[in-house]
Each structure stands twice: as structure tokens, then as C-alpha cells.
Amino acid sequence: MEIIRSIVRMKRIAQRARSDGAVLGLVPTMGALHEGHFSLVRSAQDRGSSVVVSIFVNPRQFGPNEDLEKYPRSFESDCAALESLGVDYVFAPTPEEMYPEEFRTSVQVEGLSNKLEGRSRPDHFRGVTTVVLKLFEIVQPSFACFGRKDAQQLRIVEQMVADLNLSITIVSCPIVRSPDGLALSSRNAYLLAQERQAATVLYRALDRARRKIEAGERNVVPLIREVRETLAEKDLVTVDYAEIVAERIFEPVEQLKENCLLLVAALVGSTRLIDNARIEQRGDSFEVTV
Numbered sequence: 143m144e145i146i147r148s149i150v151r152m153k154r155i156a157q158r159a160r161s162d163g164a165v166l167g168l169v170p171t172m173g174a175l176h177e178g179h180f181s182l183v184r185s186a187q188d189r190g191s192s193v194v195v196s197i198f199v200n201p202r203q204f205g206p207n208e209d210l211e212k213y214p215r216s217f218e219s220d221c222a223a224l225e226s227l228g229v230d231y232v233f234a235p236t237p238e239e240m241y242p243e244e245f246r247t248s249v250q251v252e253g254l255s256n257k258l259e260g261r262s263r264p265d266h267f268r269g270v271t272t273v274v275l276k277l278f279e280i281v282q283p284s285f286a287c288f289g290r291k292d293a294q295q296l297r298i299v300e301q302m303v304a305d306l307n308l309s310i311t312i313v314s315c316p317i318v319r320s321p322d323g324l325a326l327s328s329r330n331a332y333l334l335a336q337e338r339q340a341a342t343v344l345y346r347a348l349d350r351a352r353r354k355i356e357a358g359e360r361n362v363v364p365l366i367r368e369v370r371e372t373l374a375e376k377d378l379v380t381v382d383y384a385e386i387v388a389e390r391i392f393e394p395v396e397q398l399k400e401n402c403l404l405l406v407a408a409l410v411g412s413t414r415l416i417d418n419a420r421i422e423q424r425g426d427s428f429e430v431t432v
């Protein structure tokens with residue numbers, strides 16, 4: 143496994159690999175890797191590709207009062223884990239390499255980027271799409287893997303790829319959870335023991351909504367009430383949003399009539415966590431994946 147710090151070198155290596163006939167798969171991450179990230183790597187490997195994992199804590203997707211400074215960093219153990227998985231390349235540029243002083247450009251997917259996560263975190267998605275487009279251009283992979291854990295990010299990246307006619311397939315991968323249901327996240331490392339325990343309520347809230355939908359509920363108001371009541375069972379949890387939106391446009395719906403997402407964001411103590419469930423129409427019924 144080769145660790146690459148410079149953009150020029152990453153471009154050169156990727157170009158050489160492509161001309162030698164390799165199919166490149168990219169897995170963009172911010173490091174502090176866990177099973178969620180590893181599942182993306184395996185999914186890329188299953189497609190028979192040479193895998194590039196990028197590790198870059200992207201300053202441009204953090205707001206001024208967010209956790210950029212304290213975001214968990216574990217580069218050595220991340221690389222050891224990726225090496226044992228058989229990853230081919232780790233691309234780990236510095237912020238200065240990615241954003242030299244004269245850097246001026248950003249990419250914004252209009253409409254999708256200012257709601258839900260974007261409402262709570264202005265400029266977050268602009269930072270994400272800008273770095274993802276740079277990574278796509280540097281590596282020029284055939285495909286890139288993203289987790290459904292960050293459902294809005296995934297949708298926005300898909301839209302960017304369509305709008306800009308990028309020749310990259312976006313592969314979406316299921317949410318990986320711990321046995322008690324909590325979605326794996328690098329930010330779970332911030333949780334104190336009591337908060338870690340309380341955080342499982344996000345999963346339980348989604349799961350209760352799932353059961354209600356499977357029992358025939360189609361109205362959004364009682365579903366969201368159930369989610370909020372469940373989240374309210376834990377004093378340490380403060381809801382930011384709980385909404386059901388149409389999957390493609392991320393606009394709220396009143397009734398389940400199409401593929402939707404149930405999205406939640408909450409503070410657990412002072413740690414902000416997000417989670418979601420997919421609500422897929424199957425004929426007259428809906429299948430919910432939490």
C-alpha cells in the first residue's frame with residue numbers, strides 16, 4: 143500500500159494505473175476509520191478495482207464553531223487497517239496542498255444543499271462538494287463509494303455528478319451499525335459513557351417508525367410524533383430535526399406515496415449525530431431499512 147501526500151503524485155499514479163488497465167475505485171473519508179468505512183472499501187474491492195482511500199479532514203466543510211480542531215485523527219492505525227484490508231493507495235494531502243493560499247473556487251449544488259443538514263450547517267455541503275469534485279479530478283476513478291449514513295451528502299454528490307456530466311459511478315453502501323443499533327460514526331468517540339448509551343435512542347426512534355409504517359401508517363405527522371416522543375425519552379438528547387422527505391428532492395411529504403427518507407439529527411450531550419431510514423415503495427406497501 144502506498145501513502146501519497148502530493149496531488150501531482152496521486153494524479154500520476156492514478157493515470158499510470160488506468161493506462162495499465164486498472165479500474166480505480168475511490169473511497170473518500172475523513173479518517174478515524176471504523177467498520178462503516180471498511181464496508182465501503184470492501185464494496186469497492188468487490189467491484190474488482192484498485193482502491194484509493196482518501197483521508198482528509200476537510201476544513202471547508204466545518205463551520206466556524208464546529209469540531210475541526212478536535213475531530214478524531216488516527217492516521218497510523220487507519221493506515222495499518224487499510225493495509226491489512228489490501229487497499230492499494232491512501233491519498234492523504236495536507237490542507238495547504240488541497241487549498242493553497244490563492245484558492246478561490248467552490249461548487250454548490252443549489253436547492254439540495256440548504257435544507258436539513260444545510261440549514262443547521264451553512265456552507266457544509268459547499269465544502270463537501272468542492273472537496274469531492276477535487277478528489278474526483280485528482281484520482282479520476284471509475285466509481286466512488288459513499289455511505290447511506292450521510293444520505294443528504296450522497297444525494298447531493300449524485301446530483302453534482304449528473305449536473306456536471308462526470309464519468310463516475312456513485313456506489314451507495316448500507317449503514318453499518320453497532321450491535322445496539324447506533325450507526326457507526328467517527329464522532330461517536332466524543333460520547334461519554336452515559337451519552338453513548340442514550341445515543342441508541344436514535345436507532346430506536348427510527349425503528350419504531352419502521353414498525354408503524356409496516357403496520358400501515360402512511361401519514362407523516364403521527365410518524366414524526368412517534369420519532370420525537372421516542373427521542374424525548376432521553377434527557378441527554380436534543381432534537382435538531384426529524385423529517386420525512388421525498389428521496390430525490392429532499393422536500394417534506396405529508397403522506398408516504400413514493401420513496402422517502404426519514405432523517406434525524408440530534409445533539410447527544412454536545413455531540414451532533416445524524417441517522418436515517420430509507421422508506422422504499424414496493425407496490426402498495428413500503429419497505430423500511432433502518
Ligand code: AMP
Binds near residue numbers: 172177287316317326
Ligand atoms: P466520513 O469519514 O465520516 O466523512 O465518512 C466517509 C464515508 O464513510 C462517507 O461516505 C460516509 O457516509 C461513510 N460512512 C460513515 N459512517 C458510516 C456507517 N456507519 N455506515 C456506512 N457508511 C458510513
